[in-house]
């Protein structure tokens with residue numbers, strides 16, 4: 041399957057030029073000309089890399105990056121203006137993988153894209169837990185079903201991570217409660233069941249499959 045690249049760039053001529061060149065190289069390309077729409081599209085998932093302009097209408101590129109990094113570790117290459125040193129520094133601090141200064145030679149952009157993607161491939165094995173189509177990336181606190189990014193709260197993520205880490209092993213409610221909410225948790229005792237319901241509403245119900253199985257009067261298990 042072709043790698044998918046999202047271009048977020050408001051200068052139509054530049055966006056169109058990059059799109060043509062990348063398509064020619066065999067990439068699947070989508071583009072958005074507005075920061076808000078770009079962020080929305082990026083969060084929808086399914087992309088392998090994002091080319092992100094900084095000066096954008098709606099939401100500037102650095103803010104798009106900052107919000108995106110809360111849920112996604114996707115490679116991002118910033119498209120920056122020649123003299124925007126602070127933008128580059130802020131961008132890298134915010135988690136951009138690389139930047140390229142406009143105007144650039146397309147060969148340089150292609151090389152940087154390959155490099156960013158190769159780096160992602162190399163960091164994959166140690167950083168990915170899977171159960172069926174479900175992938176958990178603990179370092180990025182990211183969960184995917186297939187290529188879809190699943191948005192979870194912190195506790196939902198912790199619970200799912202624990203279940204996937206112990207896949208095929210039945211986890212009792214007590215174990216999950218102690219390990220995720222702590223021994224000193226004095227809230228509702230059915231909190232585990234409540235969060236399992238949240239997870240199912242975002243996974244099992246959406247995809248019409250059983251990801252989290254209930255083991256009656258014991259607890260829960262995710263089977264591979």
Ligand code: CA
Pocket residue numbers: 049050051093094095096
């Ligand atoms: Ca711009």
